Amino acid sequence: MDVLEVSDPEAGPWLDRQAPPLHLLIGDSIARDSGLRSRLPPDEFLSLARGGATWKSTARDLDDIIARWTTKVTEEGRRLGDAVIWLTGNDVYSRLTRLSSFSPETLQETGRLAADVCRRLLEKGRVTVLGPLPRMSGEISGSRWETTASYHLERRLKHSLPPAVRLVPLGRQLLRRAGGRYCVVQECATSFRHDGVHLTAEGYARVADALQLPIWISLTAAFK
Numbered sequence: 084m085d086v087l088e089v090s091d092p093e094a095g096p097w098l099d100r101q102a103p104p105l106h107l108l109i110g111d112s113i114a115r116d117s118g119l120r121s122r123l124p125p126d127e128f129l130s131l132a133r134g135g136a137t138w139k140s141t142a143r144d145l146d147d148i149i150a151r152w153t154t155k156v157t158e159e160g161r162r163l164g165d166a167v168i169w170l171t172g173n174d175v176y177s178r179l180t181r182l183s184s185f186s187p188e189t190l191q192e193t194g195r196l197a198a199d200v201c202r203r204l205l206e207k208g209r210v211t212v213l214g215p216l217p218r219m220s221g222e223i224s225g226s227r228w229e230t231t232a233s234y235h236l237e238r239r240l241k242h243s244l245p246p247a248v249r250l251v252p253l254g255r256q257l258l259r260r261a262g263g264r265y266c267v268v269q270e271c272a273t274s275f276r277h278d279g280v281h282l283t284a285e286g287y288a289r290v291a292d293a294l295q296l297p298i299w300i301s302l303t304a305a306f307k
Contacts, residue, residue, distance in 0.1 A: 136170060136173065163208050165210070
């Protein structure tokens, strides 16, 4: 049986694969507050999620984000893990009025930026995009899922992201069925804080129940 010596040239890549991964979380305040963790110790996440983040700001800051990730990996003796992106809708909801605010041109540009960001991150490893979420503050009560800003953004991402990217739809998790369709109704309010944007523990729990959410990802804010 051949034994690989540490001094062998082939040992370096093998040793790198044995190091625990450091995954990357990019996102906005909802992602930042989600307590997103890996269920697979000793895997860890570096969270660079920040309030107000959009696909546009992420594309602008991506060089710095990747540099901080790779530096942290080196400092901790880890390897690059997966990149998880959760930008829940600041591109299509106004920060000033909190109402839905988008156009076909906005969606097209956001899709292009998202594709560019994901292509860059695919050079480092696997990429998962968690889908946008509807907002109680930004939609009319009774609105169907298909009329919400988050639906239109999710659809644009579905058609724009590279095939290698895993897109996880989450928006309907926060809605309720009415007349056979998912709708924004008053009962949805328990998933949101008073601002109608950020999530309560119940909201995070409903998102965490999504069947397509990767099983290795945990949202610890659901248990607070």
